[in-house]
Amino acid sequence: MRFVSVAAVAAFALAGLSSGVAHAESAPGCGPVTQIGSTAYIGWEAGAQWASVKQFKGCGKNWAYVYVWDSYHNLGHDYRVSAGVLTSSGTKGYKKGGNRQQEVWSSGTDTLDVCTQAQGHLYDNPEYAHFATTSKRC
Template sequence: MRIVPVAAVAAVVLAGLSSGVAHAESAPGCGPVTQIGATAYINGTSSSAWASVKQFKGCGKNWSYVYVWDSFVDRVGDFQIATWVETTTMNGYVKAPRNQQAVWSKGTDTLSVCTRAAGSMVDFVSNPDYAHTVKTEKRC
């Protein structure tokens, strides 16, 4: 009888992981926010990336978010990330302290215009003079 509840829980977890849409996360000073658009990846695809870049909406604002994957942190360990919401300019720019694994942009009053999330990462081990930068697709 225990197999059915375990299977049911596993099905729900797998469905949530494969849906392609992030569950609500919490932006600083806002609380739950919802991902809009697809995730972009710094240095490759979802299977080889160093970090993820996402755009969210919530509390009447847009937010961008960068998360450095554990596999990159464990392997390289010396990096710096930044993120912002892009319209025709950089909005809400935040640069994380060196080796901080995640960073949120400031919330931006840009829901009425087309935006995208942008994120950059400097790998101080392999090339300290170059920032790998990616952007999500534009959302209007």
Template sequence: MRFVSVAAVAALALTGLSSGVAHAESAPGCGPVTQIGKTAYIGGNASSAWASVKQFKGCGKNWAYVYVWDSFVDRVGDFQVRVYVEANGQKAGLKTYPRNRQENWSEGTNTLSQCTRAVGQMVDFVSSETYWHTTKTEERC
């Protein structure tokens, strides 16, 4: 009996650990999507960033995604995000979210046949109300 409860606790703990990395597996109105290219970071590198920027494909579309890290939210607490897919130098699927939203998706774009990248922009209202920090993923063709 004790073995079962230890196994159940271990399974629950593993589920909790994996939920932190699964934020970006389903685009709005699409379902499962696949990341293409490497993750880019706003405000630093992989260990000190404010947010992650990723590009996905799924449902016949490209998607850009920005996730603002808990550490930034806890420290700053007043920010805003814009996210879009850049195709041939043009903004596609641009969305600007209300303040302090952690998970941010672009609109799905009909750009799978083009060279694209995800673009994430973030303003930190504590340090500057007008400066948007911009990060782009690598271009994918």
């Protein structure tokens, strides 16, 4: 019986690792953060879900986060992603990752006192970027 329990736990863990869903827990230089607002999905306009875009708060800042799902990443072609926090006065904390970098965090922004949204872009063609924006949080 013990062997079955260990095997079941291992199978569950492997399924979670290969799901392609982001498992963000801490922003760079901040530590634990809390997701605010809804998750948005890059690729929805093409009937797919290639990446997740989320907004977090923590350490007195807002953060945008983009995670490219394994199902897209494992196709093997070149791409880049970027993340930024949108405010009424423009994009803050914008960061663009390197080629095939699967996750990107924006810089932390001092925007907790204004309405914000996270926006992520996936550039798979130099002339076009797919994007998604989370719900607005005030």
